[in-house]
Amino acid sequence: MVDEIQILKRALERERFSRKAAEEILEEKSAELYEAKRKLEESHNELLKLYGNASSQLQGVFENIVDPYVIMDLWGNPLKMNDAAIDLLDYEEANKKDSLLQFVNPEDLEIVTAAFKTLITKGSLTGFKLQLVTAKRLKKYVHINCSIIYEDGVAVAAQGVLRDITEEINYQKRIEGEREKYMNIINNMNLGLLEVNIKDEVLFVNQRFCKISGYSKEELLGKQAGELIPLSNDKETIKQENANRLLGESNSYEIKVLTKSGELRNWLISGAPNYNLKGEVIGSIGIHLDITDFRLLQSEKEKLLIELEKSNEELNEYAHIVSHDLKSPLRSINALISWIKEDNKDSFDHSTIKNFDLIEATLEKMEQLISNLLDYSSIGENNIEREMVDTNQLIKDLKKVLYVPKHITVHIKDTLPTVYADRIKLQQLFQNLISNAVKFNNKNKGVIEIGCEEQKERYQFSVSDNGIGIDPKYHEKIFKIFQSLSDDKESSGIGLSIVKKVVDLHSGKIWLESELDKGSTFYFTMKK
Amino acid sequence: MRSLKILLIEDDTIEVMKFNRVVDSLSLRHEVQISQNAEEALKYLNENDTLPDLILLDLNMPKINGLEFLKLLKNDARLRYMPTVILTTSNNQRDLKQCYKLGIGGYLLKPLKYEDYISKIEKLLAYWSINELIKV
Incomplete structure (x- = not known):
């Protein structure tokens, strides 16, 4: 126990x-x-x-954050967005119950769906670009980086940072547009364009160059342009010019070329050096214009001009010969008539003598006609020799030479100017106008006045008389050749056509004012 | 005043008649030689030892025309000193200039009226009758 x-x-x-x-x-x-x-x-x-x-x-x-930032749930409903995003989408005005998909351009919906799948499976997405349509219906391009937000390992939302790249895209589009525009111009212009490097190897040709050379783009690219196309003589020219390009010189020159089909053409080339960004010469650009037709036209024109000159000369020569040939028989008839008259002085009666006188008068008229015709054709000669002509002095000299009856006075009304004209032709012009005024004066006291009015770019001369006047219905007609209004043997109808020709030769105008029996005034203009 | 030995080169018969008639009417007796064209005239000049004192030349002639004849004359050492007066219808400035360039003794336009012709020829011959002439 x-x-x-x-x-x-x-x-x-x-x-x-x-x-x-x-x-x-x-x-x-x-x-x-x-x-x-x-x-x-x-x-x-x-x-x-x-x-x-x-x-x-x-x-x-x-x-x-400066860039727009958005948090949304996986169904696209916005949970949170910053001010920049609100601005970007004009979200204040948007229907806030709808998802963010409302802002996607309908055309882009498919790529958005695909992008969303990638985002979910990979957890993030960078460099995604799409077009948005804001609540204010503005189209904007954006660049998006986004990622998934996880809670306890479960995807609950997505966040994204956006960047407005509309400007950038537009800028790129504009540059692209410009590029296209210039390429279009280059391709469609009427000038052949060739770009070569310093070895004269072809880098670029436009359609026109292919057309004028006959070679295709493929046949030209990489080839030595200067060896392919020019005639042998001009190959040296191309070498020399290419050397100039290396020194930075640009200029234009002409060469003869053989096209692919063996046709000989003339080209005008404008060459300029081509530089890289460092400012070194990397080749040259040449603009080529086919001027064969132009050259042909030019030489044809020159030939025509020479021919024209020749035929003009021949025509003038011809006029002299014809006038000689026509006048000779007249002289012979005249001599024969005077011999007949002389030999039969006593046996001819009065009316026979009178008829012989009429034959002589007709011969004289005929001769005058031929002389005038010759004058008219010589006036038309192209060789207009202009000099400074003092018309005052010209008229004074003319008055000494011209026959003016005592009852008619020729008066210079204004001080006449000095003009740049052909002296002989101008003298003929005044002579014809004044002698007409003298010839067709029926008054006891005839007055002929010569005047001139200075205008802005020209002088307007006038020759007026108090003679018989000209019916307005003839005012156009009188300047035409052989349109004489009188039966006078003195008037051949060629004087005024010569006057008109001289005025025309000096690029002036002529017209008249006249009243029957009161007189006429002829006006003509002459450039200063 | 001295009578002249005249060579008239003229292809028109009536012109020749006119000239002869005027010469015949003058008191001074001139010796007139007629050639119808330039070849004939050249042949005459080359075949005769004594040359005429005066040549009257029409410009408008077939084959060798007056200007060409004048050129031949002026290029010939023996013939070049003969005074040559043009007697023509042509007052073509170019012909006139060409003639003076080659060297002529005068240029007369044939007038239409016979009276005018008489007066011109009389004066022409009178002038050359008082001239001192070179004898080659």
Whole structure:
């Protein structure tokens, strides 16, 4: 029993001891735990603080980010967007119930769907480009980088940073457009364009160049242009010109070429050096114009001119010969008539003598006609020799030579100018006008006045008389050749046509004012 | 005043008649030789030792024309000193210039009226009758 008690006692003792020890441990542990808890609390606070800072920092970043930033759920409904994004999409005016898909250009919907799948499976997507239509119906190109937001490993939302690249795209499109425009011009222009490198190897040709040379683009590219096309003589020219290009010189020159079909053509080439970005000559660009037809026309024109000159000369020569041939028989008839008259002085009656006189008068008229015709044809000669002519002096000299009856006065009304004209032709003009005025004057006191009015670019001369006048219905007709209004043997109807021809030769105009029996005034103009 | 030996080169018969008639009417007796064309005239000049004192030349002639004849004359050492007067219808400025360039003794335009012709020829012959002439 004692033993039992002893055993129990000892057991109790041990138990007490171990409990004490346990209590001590517990106490110690709980102190540690407390300490740990305190530390934990501390770090938790720290963490909270840190977290608060971080999220406010993030919030700041989010709000202040320049690029549009959007968070949306996986169905495309916006959860959050910054001001830049609101601006980009004109979101204030948008239907806020609809998803962001409302802003996708319908044509781009398919690529958006595909991009969305990539985003979900890969978790992120960069460099995605699409066209948006904003709430204000503005079309904008955007560039998007986006990623999925996970919560506990589960995709819950997506965030994306957008960039408006409309300007950039438009700019690129414009550049592309310009490029296309210039290529179009280059390809369709009427000038052949050839670009070669410094070895004279063809880098580029336009359609026109192919057309005028007869070679296709493929036949030309990489070939030595200067060896292929020019005639042998002009190959040197090309070499020389290419050397000039290397020195940075540009100029134009003409060469003869053989096209692929062996046709000989004349080309006008404008060559200019081609530089790289560093400013070094890397070749040359030539503009080629086929001037064969032009050259042909030119030489034809020259030939025609020479022929014209020749035929004019021949015509003039011819007029002289004809007039000689026509006048000779008249002279003979005249001589024969005077011999007949002389030999039969006593046997001819009065009326026969009178008839012979009439024959002589007719001969004279005939001769005058031939002379006038010759004058008219010589007036038309191309060789108009202009000089400064003082018309005042010209008229004064004319008055000395011309036959003016005593009852007629020729009066210079204004001081006449000095004009640049053919002296002899101008003299003939005045002579014809004045002698007409003298011839057709029926008044007791005839007055012929010569005047001139200075106008802006020309002088307007006038020769007026108080003679018989000309019916207005003849005013046009009188300037035509052989249109004489009188039966007078003196008037051949050629004087005024010569006058008109002279005025025409000096690029002037002629007209008249006249009243029957009161007189006429002839006006003509002459450039200063 | 001295009578002249005249060579008239003229292809027109009536012109020749006119000239002869005028010469015949003058008191001074001139000796007139007629050639109908230039070849005939050259033949005459080359075949005769004594040259005429005066040549009257029509410009408008068949084959060798007056200007060509004048050129031949002026290039010939023996014939070049003969005074040659042009008697023509042509008042072509170019002909006139050409003649003076080659060297002529005068240039007369044949008038239409016979009376005018008489007067011109009389004066012409009178002038040359009082001239001192070179004899080669």
